Amino acid sequence: MTLEDPAGTPAESSGPSVVLAGGGTAGHISPLLAIARAVVDASPDARILAVGTASGMETRIVPEAGFELAVIDRVPLPRRPTMDLLRLPGRFVKAVRQSEAILDSAQADVLVGVGGYVCTPMYLAARRRGVPIVIHEANTRAGIANRVGAAFTQRVGKAFPATRLRHSRVVGMPMRREISGLDRAAARHDARVRLGLDPNATTLVVTGGSLGAASLNRTIASSLDAMAHAGIQTLHITGRGKTVNGPDGLELRAPGYRQVEYIDGMEEAYAAADLILCRSGAGTVCEVAAVGLPAVFVPLPIGNGEQALNARGLVDSGAAVMVRDADFTPEWLDATVLPLLGSPERLAEMSRRASEQGIRDADTQMAAMALAAAEGRIQEGTRA
Incomplete structure (x- = not known):
């Protein structure tokens, strides 16, 4: 997840380190990739890392799109009282620790989350590490992960005006340029x-x-x-x-x-x-x-x-x-x-x-939001 020189120390990069979390379905992966591409267009020296789970579609789609992928454990909330519910706290703590390790290794300057199982532990890890959080919500009814994350940031974009999510503003849906153009x-x-x-x-x-x-x-x-x-x-x-x-x-x-x-x-x-x-x-x-x-x-x-x-x-x-x-x-x-x-x-x-x-520039709006947050962290000198 990090570049290393022959001596084994992390390679320096002048560009921001942008970690994007989301996955499981195309509805999460597609906007994540659109934002990632827009970040690279705006800041060619940016370092991009996507985070998902090992069982999601992202394990195939993200590498095919040319981006690196890290994975954490998938920790769904059991819908009925079962033994899985008793195991949930331990599994969730483990996922948060995995998320913290990823952010540290990537020297993350910003975390961009688009929803899904992977985002809740990533948001909590970013909060603990002081990494700024940027959120995109694709649906009219916001998912639980983004509702949690929105408590930690004021940088929240949404696709639909009717979506009720703290601190959110309408940016549209990040999509491939072949469609938006x-x-x-x-x-x-x-x-x-x-x-x-x-x-x-x-x-x-x-x-x-x-x-x-x-x-x-x-x-x-x-x-x-x-x-x-x-x-x-x-x-x-x-x-x-x-x-x-x-x-x-x-x-x-x-x-x-x-x-x-x-x-x-x-x-x-x-x-x-x-x-x-x-x-x-x-x-x-x-x-x-x-x-x-x-x-x-x-x-x-x-x-x-x-x-x-x-x-x-x-x-x-x-x-x-x-x-x-x-x-x-x-x-x-x-x-x-x-x-x-x-x-x-x-x-x-x-x-x-x-x-x-219709809104055609959601990807660039979200990329600008992410890069502004990353720049603020870099200028504060709080990069890991």
Whole structure:
């Protein structure tokens, strides 16, 4: 985690040491990496270290992105009284000590947390070590880790205005520059060609995320004749390992319909689409707003209602439509989605309203917040 010279002493670096904590899901990892890249853009000599757990997606995604990863023990809070609850204090103390060792070894000038299991012990360790803390909260309902961390800092960014979190201000969602810098109109033709679509046909993109969504897949499969009759072409992103089959048991095929499991680079799909039909995870909601893409949201019907809350701002502004998962039927699609796709004027107005809600520079705002905190620590001479 540290560079060493041949004598074994830590190498000196004039740049700030920025430690970023978060992981477990793409919803945490994606903004973490966007912030890391923005830090390097603003301060090329900055040293970056990401911290996660050994069981999270970050063990693959962070190194593939070119950043170093350290891990601490995963210490989830048991949901029921079990022996794990009795072991929790000892496990948590161990995780805090691991976090302190990481901060010390990295000579951290700032800790940036984006939420998840790893963040609570990292926040407590930073507090004990006097390392400034910067937080980004992606969801409308703040997670427990960031609620704890927000008690230790006034540098808190959030993606949604409705999020209640101490000391927070709206910065938007840090996202990849390929998305935040997308010009949909300019990229549309080439994106459709690359995706095997008719460049001139009205296009619906359907995605349930990387894991897919069975309810979306079923309704789309039952609606292909109606969409083809309406002159709509559909790009259906079914999810990794998922195939939607027709009555013959073979992969579903129909005029104007293209099925893929996933796309490397959702900016291609965003550029190709006149309308997207999707779940309403925080990242997706913020990305479609940033690129000005009209949306139909079908929130995930489990959990604490977070996805419906994420989409509420765009829906209330007229930039999107929302429907409950149980109500997303072929009849609803025929009555609501097809008329929408048949109205270029309404789609253009939805696009305009989405763009008004979108924020494209969250990554640079968060990087500036982190570098300012690091600079303050360096000037105080409190670097380890």
